[in-house]
Amino acid sequence: MARAVWSGSLTFGLVTLPVQLATATESHTVRFHQLERGTSDRVRNKRVNERTGKEVPYDKIVKGYDTGDGEYVVIEPAELDEITPGRSQAIEISGFVELEAIEPAYFDSTYFLQPRKEHANVYGLLRDALAETGRAGIAVMSMRQKDYLVAVHEQGGVLVMHTLHWADEVRDPHETLDNLPSRSKASAKERKMAAQLIEAMAMEWDPHDFRDRTQERVRELVEAKRTGETVERAEKPPESTNVVDLMSMLEASVDQARSGRTSKGSKKTGQAKAGGSRKSGKKKSQPDLGELTRDELYQLATDAEVPGRSRMNRAELEKAVARSARSAA
Known part of the structure; x- marks a missing residue:
């Protein structure tokens, strides 16, 4: 059984449904360790000061934003904690769109939603209604100190939630690609x-x-x-x-x-x-x-x-x- 990565409530209208998120996928990639050739000695990565070559402890590291002219704007971890959202307690659906209207490029990670036993009836109601209408609920939620745009829909008898890329994260293919033909010359x-x-x-x-x-x-x-x-x-x-x-x-x-x-x-x-x-x-x-x-x-x-x-x-x-x-x- 997959471990829940988030617990909270899914709300639509005045209806509130307590749910848990579980990751829907797992990697089957073969994992390797780095070894020094000729030995069985593990090779580890270290954080080092590129000027002095000395290792830097984690609590001495801050974040720096490159302004482009060789200067950095320094941000302390505590400053980020103060302005970034904590873990939200709810997925508040703001509306429902046609699932097919969401372009594939927007989809990112996928999660399964499961209810508490005492709320199975409400879960089944939303699941069946989404299946019947072919729509997905759209919401913004906070998780792991980030805001996520998400879509919730029915798939295979289960409520599924996809995190979506923000609009400014999806490139325009006509601006990204150089050799797109304006019109096919095929007969x-x-x-x-x-x-x-x-x-x-x-x-x-x-x-x-x-x-x-x-x-x-x-x-x-x-x-x-x-x-x-x-x-x-x-x-x-x-x-x-x-x-x-x-x-x-x-x-x-x-x-x-x-x-x-x-x-x-x-x-x-x-x-x-x-x-x-x-x-x-x-x-x-x-x-x-x-x-x-x-x-x-x-x-x-x-x-x-x-x-x-x-x-x-x-x-x-x-x-x-x-x-x-x-x-x-």
Whole structure:
């Protein structure tokens, strides 16, 4: 059970709902310590005076704002404490907006809201009303000596709160980016083909379909180093598409996407037939491994938990996947 990071009340109108905040996400990044090469000695960071090189104790450190001309405005920690807000006791919703109206760039951190048991009915009322209207409550709250703009809405049967970036923190893309085309020079045929490619690659959103390959390979590298083995280098990224070949690449992509969808559909149909004909002793058909890419083979090997898969080349992956499929049959 996640520890509550904030406790207080959520208010809307004259209704007050005691709630607790719990972080909605956690990092799966592999953590490393810094060591001196050739030893197991930890390397620590120290706060040092850059002029004298001497370490400075924490209670001797103040904050300095660079005015841009080499001078600093010095701010004492106590002075910040006097002007910054303490932890607010309430999330006071000032109004409700369409959830879809909040641009994705504004979203920052995500928290789950949970009620006290005796206030479950009020919690359920707000949750269901937000789900029905598709709106999010907007409020400003204080937490960790900072003000936060937040949005509260329903997701998966739970009240969810997002901290949002302030308006002046979100950059204007037209001022930030240099090479945005004012208008696409693509032909009508190319635009139509691009739309067909998007439709051919349409899919249902399921985050469980995706994996952090980098972190998987980092863990495999750690295990390989621990056991004295080696790990294969990552494949090079694909080259940029030549503008002259754009139409042919679009057509080939549409064909590939459609054939991929057909093969997936055939695979599901084959699985259904195999499941319904087990009594007759028919075996489930396997995909043609020779037509799969190395990444697709690697995914099959990951699903089958093939040991040492990160160190295998394409041919070795194909053999390992085939061997695993025969063992499972």
